[in-house]
Amino acid sequence: MSGAKAGTGFFSFLPLFGPFVVLWGIFWFIPLFTGLELSLVGGKGSILSTSEVVEIDTIGLANYQSALNDFKFLKSLENTTLFVVGSILITLILGFCLAVVIFRLKRIFHAPYLFLLLIPSLALPGSLAKLFYLFFHGKSGALNQFLIVPLGFEPINWMMNPDWILPCLIFQSVWRWTGLVTLLLYCGMRAIPKWQFEAAALEGAEGGKVIASILFPGVRHLLLFAAVFLMVDGVAAFSGAYNLLGGSGGVLDAGLLFVTYAYQVAFPGGSGRLDLPLAAAMSVLVAVGTACLAYFLLWMNRKEGVAK
Amino acid sequence: MIRGMVSKVFLLSFILLTAYPFVWMFLSSFKTNREIYSPDRLLPSFFKPDAFQILFSNELFQFNEVLIRSLLLSSGQAFFACLVTAAAGYAIAKGNFRGRNLIFGAAILLVLFPKQAMSLFLFEWMATLGLTGNLYGFILSGVASGLGVIFFTQVFRKVPSELVDLALLEGGGHFGCFLSLIPLLVPALVTYCILHFFLSWQEHLLPLLVLSNDQLTLPLALSKLADSSYRIPEAVGLAAGVVAMLPMLILFGLFFRKIRTALADWVVS
Numbered sequence: 076m077s078g079a080k081a082g083t084g085f086f087s088f089l090p091l092f093g094p095f096v097v098l099w100g101i102f103w104f105i106p107l108f109t110g111l112e113l114s115l116v117g118g119k120g121s122i123l124s125t126s127e128v129v130e131i132d133t134i135g136l137a138n139y140q141s142a143l144n145d146f147k148f149l150k151s152l153e154n155t156t157l158f159v160v161g162s163i164l165i166t167l168i169l170g171f172c173l174a175v176v177i178f179r180l181k182r183i184f185h186a187p188y189l190f191l192l193l194i195p196s197l198a199l200p201g202s203l204a205k206l207f208y209l210f211f212h213g214k215s216g217a218l219n220q221f222l223i224v225p226l227g228f229e230p231i232n233w234m235m236n237p238d239w240i241l242p243c244l245i246f247q248s249v250w251r252w253t254g255l256v257t258l259l260l261y262c263g264m265r266a267i268p269k270w271q272f273e274a275a276a277l278e279g280a281e282g283g284k285v286i287a288s289i290l291f292p293g294v295r296h297l298l299l300f301a302a303v304f305l306m307v308d309g310v311a312a313f314s315g316a317y318n319l320l321g322g323s324g325g326v327l328d329a330g331l332l333f334v335t336y337a338y339q340v341a342f343p344g345g346s347g348r349l350d351l352p353l354a355a356a357m358s359v360l361v362a363v364g365t366a367c368l369a370y371f372l373l374w375m376n377r378k379e380g381v382a383k
Numbered sequence: 384m385i386r387g388m389v390s391k392v393f394l395l396s397f398i399l400l401t402a403y404p405f406v407w408m409f410l411s412s413f414k415t416n417r418e419i420y421s422p423d424r425l426l427p428s429f430f431k432p433d434a435f436q437i438l439f440s441n442e443l444f445q446f447n448e449v450l451i452r453s454l455l456l457s458s459g460q461a462f463f464a465c466l467v468t469a470a471a472g473y474a475i476a477k478g479n480f481r482g483r484n485l486i487f488g489a490a491i492l493l494v495l496f497p498k499q500a501m502s503l504f505l506f507e508w509m510a511t512l513g514l515t516g517n518l519y520g521f522i523l524s525g526v527a528s529g530l531g532v533i534f535f536t537q538v539f540r541k542v543p544s545e546l547v548d549l550a551l552l553e554g555g556g557h558f559g560c561f562l563s564l565i566p567l568l569v570p571a572l573v574t575y576c577i578l579h580f581f582l583s584w585q586e587h588l589l590p591l592l593v594l595s596n597d598q599l600t601l602p603l604a605l606s607k608l609a610d611s612s613y614r615i616p617e618a619v620g621l622a623a624g625v626v627a628m629l630p631m632l633i634l635f636g637l638f639f640r641k642i643r644t645a646l647a648d649w650v651v652s
Contacts, residue, residue, distance in 0.1 A: 096486060
């Protein structure tokens with residue numbers, strides 16, 4: 076094989092993968108260990124920017140203990156979990172239904188409909204927050220005018236009512252990501268071999284049966300991929316909530332998400348605590364926890380695929 | 384028949400929900416605050432582009448600079464991420480060396496760890512390196528993309544080995560082979576470049592931490608405009624939102640077919 080002449084060993088490929096590995100090391104691996112180290116020290120301030128160091132000493136897992144005893148941190152985790160689960164479920168269900176509807180239309184309509192659905196994904200989360208506040212929110216906003224009042228209820232003050240803040244954040248996330256998920260699932264449906272549909276038609280299957288036996292199994296792996304993507308993005312959600320709630324957690328911290336709280340703990344722009352080690356411990360807990368969960372989901376899917 | 388009608392109504396309602404608010408946003412950038420606070424009103428009384436004038440005259444802050452900076456940072460990151468991750472993807476897909484699974488695992492770790500949760504650590508580390516407030520440092524920090532490596536690994540796995548062997552015969556080793564394959568992979572490269580641009584364009588927390596106050600990017604500028612203490616007309620914030628959306632709309636509009644093709648190829652693999 077001619078490949079042998081060019082070499083198939085480590086050094087032949089080093090110029091190709093080397094830059095990625097170096098940048099990965101500098102901007103991911105080392106910072107991760109810096110963060111781990113930071114989470115194990117006491118004192119407030121940075122372990123690295125020495126001018127800001129205040130009484131640094133290793134205190135073991137005390138920051139982790141403090142994080143787990145911090146009511147607001149636990150509240151932010153609870154909110155983030157609800158936000159992530161709610162966003163994933165609604166986005167995937169809507170995305171799948173929309174992809175099925177578009178897939179069944181005449182092909183000429185596919186591209187324009189998909190593009191129109193994609194529009195919110197193209198906007199900055201800050202713009203979405205602004206638009207939500209001015210267009211959907213408020214007594215005369217679209218949500219009250221077209222959803223709540225026609226159902227016979229009193230208009231809701233969405234962002235001032237703690238019961239509705241989190242649903243508003245979920246709404247924003249669903250509004251933002253459904254188009255992209257629809258596009259992904261649509262592409263998956265188009266990749267399903269035609270003979271499967273022909274065989275189903277010969278057997279007289281149509282409607283729900285085609286969805287259940289061909290379309291859903293055909294995009295199941297993509298649904299999982301989208302769920303993992305939405306989970307990682309949801310845990311890291313910052314911009315939308317930051318813009319909508321002005322950097323706070325809203326009334327009674329009902330919309331306090333994890334990243335906003337870590338920012339509040341770490342920087343004077345937040346609560347003024349400037350407790351970087353505690354914020355680092357919180358970040359390690361959440362980042363590692365999310366990564367393990369996402370990996371577990373992917374591993375389960377792979378295992379199931381191999382078993383089949 | 385009825386089921387078909389219901390599904391079409393569902394689709395059109397959802398499209399209305401996704402597209403109409405943006406039409407409203409664009410038209411509201413010409414409105415007064417009073418008109419904006421009546422969301423059921425679509426058209427402005429007059430089409431006066433005052434909000435855009437305020438933005439582009441740099442009255443509030445150097446908006447032109449913010450826009451150009453965001454464009455340069457995002458396109459710089461997207462360009463280098465494309466090169467670096469495509470090369471790594473080629474090495475993983477076509478190489479048979481020890482450690483390639485480790486590199487792929489490293490890419491997966493990048494995807495699985497929430498980037499925003501890591502921002503604090505990155506900020507600390509970049510401060511140590513003296514890279515805070517450094518635009519080149521910011522670009523470099525976003526180049527190693529796990530999603531890119533996974534995407535290009537799948538793309539290169541689909542390139543027939545015969546083609547690689549043929550390219551290797553012409554000399555230049557694997558690096559030359561990689562370069563010679565690039566013209567065949569334009570849809571995948573364009574797709575990933577746009578996706579990375581899109582992710583970088585929307586980045587909020589890292590620029591907030593790493594860049595200095597006079598190095599605003601668009602997401603930071605939008606937050607500033609949303610700050611009620613500035614008493615800025617709402618139309619200005621909406622106009623900034625419209626301007627911020629334009630590059631993405633243009634890119635996706637121009638390359639939508641290519642993106643769909645590349646995504647369809649990718650999901651098969």
